[in-house]
Amino acid sequence: MMETIEPIGKRVLIRKDEDKKITKVGIHLPDKMEIPTLTGRVVAISAQVSRDEDYPIVQYDKVLFNPRHSVPVDFEGDNRLFVIPIEDVVAVFRRPKPSE
DSSP, X not given: OOOOOOOOSSEEEEEEOOXXXXXXXXXXXXXXXXXXXXXXXEEEEOHHHHHOTTOOOOTTOXXXXXXXXXXXXXXXXXXXXXXXXXXXXEEEXXXXXXXX
């Protein structure tokens, strides 16, 4: 049986985007230097957050987050999963809806 992770309380599970090793102008950074990325995709949402209309977040949303209170999750070798308090999600990336 496959194991899953379900955040509880006012938390979400985020898969952090990989840190960038190339700058916008194309400069390759050494392996020890990386541009920290504070964006990721929502993998799972707690039941409490999904019922709260103040948090318009759904699974697979791309978000900007503050990692200060994040808890890393070592799950099947994925070292980019973090449980984050919903208050530390500071923005959701949205695409404009096409005009009708």
